[in-house]
Amino acid sequence: MGGRVPxxxxxxxxxxxxxxxxxxxxxxxxxxCGPSVRALAAAPEDLSEWAxxxxxxxxxxxxxxxxxxxxxxxxxxxxxxxxxxxxxxxxEEPDNPFREAYEQRVAAAEVLYAEEEIRGSLTARGRxxxxxxxxxxxxxxxxxxxxxxxxxxxxxxxTTERISVEIWGYRREDLPAAVLRAWLExxxxxxxxxxxxxxxxxxxxxxxxxxxESLLGLASRSAVRRD
Numbered sequence: 001m002g003g004r005v006p007x008x009x010x011x012x013x014x015x016x017x018x019x020x021x022x023x024x025x026x027x028x029x030x031x032x033c034g035p036s037v038r039a040l041a042a043a044p045e046d047l048s049e050w051a052x053x054x055x056x057x058x059x060x061x062x063x064x065x066x067x068x069x070x071x072x073x074x075x076x077x078x079x080x081x082x083x084x085x086x087x088x089x090x091x092e093e094p095d096n097p098f099r100e101a102y103e104q105r106v107a108a109a110e111v112l113y114a115e116e117e118i119r120g121s122l123t124a125r126g127r128x129x130x131x132x133x134x135x136x137x138x139x140x141x142x143x144x145x146x147x148x149x150x151x152x153x154x155x156x157x158x159t160t161e162r163i164s165v166e167i168w169g170y171r172r173e174d175l176p177a178a179v180l181r182a183w184l185e186x187x188x189x190x191x192x193x194x195x196x197x198x199x200x201x202x203x204x205x206x207x208x209x210x211x212x213e214s215l216l217g218l219a220s221r222s223a224v225r226r227d
Contacts, residue, residue, distance in 0.1 A: 047076040054106045054121035057130055057216075058087070058223055087223045089178070098223065101176075105130045116205045124207045128168060128198050131219035133176060135168035135198075165210070168198040182222035183215075194218060 051059060051067050059067075063083065070076050088096040109126035110119060120126045128135075147161045172180055175196070183194055198212035209216065 044070050044076050057127045124200055124209050131216055136171045136174045137169035139167045141165050164202045166200045166202050170196045178222040179219045182218050
């Protein structure tokens with residue numbers, strides 16, 4: 001007996017449901033984990049380990065160079081304090097909303113995107129969640145890519161294979177304010193506009209960014225407050 005092809009309406013409803021499940025899952029992760037990932041470096045070796053964690057997605061080249069020069073525990077603690085201060089949109093107030101959002105997103109990423117032997121916050125999708133927040137739209141599909149046929153080493157041929165792909169889309173109004181400002185400035189400057197989408201190649205072992213690296217880089221740079 002032949003199977004029926006789902007109609008566009010059914011497929012659309014399925015996508016909306018998948019997006020709803022994603023949103024509810026993120027909310028649940030935030031409620032369960034909360035802002036529980038805060039850690040201060042007390043020694044240079046601790047600072048080095050901290051820089052290998054999810055903070056790596058925010059570190060700028062100059063900050064990485066500074067970390068390599070730190071030898072004193074007090075300087076290590078000062079670096080952490082100044083790191084977050086540079087990313088505080090309201091330095092005149094006691095709280096730091098950027099850091100709070102970061103900690104909540106890290107906690108959610110740990111729950112949602114852990115891969116084989118890799119913490120969720122250190123994966124490609126964890127990085128995107130930390131830098132940009134939850135996507136407005138999400139779709140899961142397959143895509144053909146070129147691949148080498150390697151079964152016979154003496155007869156290597158180019159063939160195609162289908163891979164799993166996850167696409168995240170953002171509306172401008174759903175981006176973090178600093179990212180949106182940087183994006184608008186880049187577009188106004190005459191550069192080629194950045195697409196507000198991210199495409200990931202996904203499998204059970206490892207995910208990777210296929211498209212959207214420029215948007216992630218912009219998000220990391222724009223987090224630093226401009227006085």
